[in-house]
Amino acid sequence: MTAFRLIALTAATLALAACETRTGLDAPPAELASFKLGHVAVVADKATKAPISRDAQPEQWKAALSKAVRDRFGRIDGDTFYHLGVHVDGYALAPPGVPLVISPKSVLIISVTLITDTEGGKVLNPKPEQLTVFETLSGGTVVGTGLTKTAEEQMENLSFNAALAIEDWLAKNPQFFDPDAKPIVTIPAASVK
Numbered sequence: 001m002t003a004f005r006l007i008a009l010t011a012a013t014l015a016l017a018a019c020e021t022r023t024g025l026d027a028p029p030a031e032l033a034s035f036k037l038g039h040v041a042v043v044a045d046k047a048t049k050a051p052i053s054r055d056a057q058p059e060q061w062k063a064a065l066s067k068a069v070r071d072r073f074g075r076i077d078g079d080t081f082y083h084l085g086v087h088v089d090g091y092a093l094a095p096p097g098v099p100l101v102i103s104p105k106s107v108l109i110i111s112v113t114l115i116t117d118t119e120g121g122k123v124l125n126p127k128p129e130q131l132t133v134f135e136t137l138s139g140g141t142v143v144g145t146g147l148t149k150t151a152e153e154q155m156e157n158l159s160f161n162a163a164l165a166i167e168d169w170l171a172k173n174p175q176f177f178d179p180d181a182k183p184i185v186t187i188p189a190a191s192v193k
Helices: 003-020 058-073 151-171
Strands: 035-043 080-092 107-116 129-134
Touching: 035 058, 058 080, 058 151, 080 151, 107 151, 129 151
Parallel strands: 035 080
Antiparallel strands: 080 107, 107 129
16 A cells, blocks of 8 residues: 555545544534524525536525524524524535445535624624535445435435534634624644644
């Protein structure tokens, strides 16, 4: 095995290990002060499909993402409504491939906007937050889900991970809910000496 393949395999294994620790809906939700989910608007009409991808219709993305966001944020019962705008920028749904030779992974890129229910619907992040999420693989496999899952199952998996990424982003930005709060800044491990 060449050094390049060993490094690539190690990086993929670490990335998959990180995916496996994702928070399920049975875990307590993030502390989001007074947050209560109002409307969820998902737009996918102009999503870019990767060259190697299964097809997905905008309505399918809208249904999958709306459900995932409502499932995740419906557990938080604050006293102030906030609305989420989610734009599907691009995606790749892994098609069946040749195991261990060509096994593409699924990915979803979204842009998120948080809007208050007060102040005439003030947008709290004028520049939409772009988030990239990957599929969660199960069973410790490094083979893409194109061989084992339908496009709908891949979309459900990606939508679940997207809702979790939105929750993580909101938790790191308490200033959205309390003007006196400061954003939580994380330092990448590679830059710590």
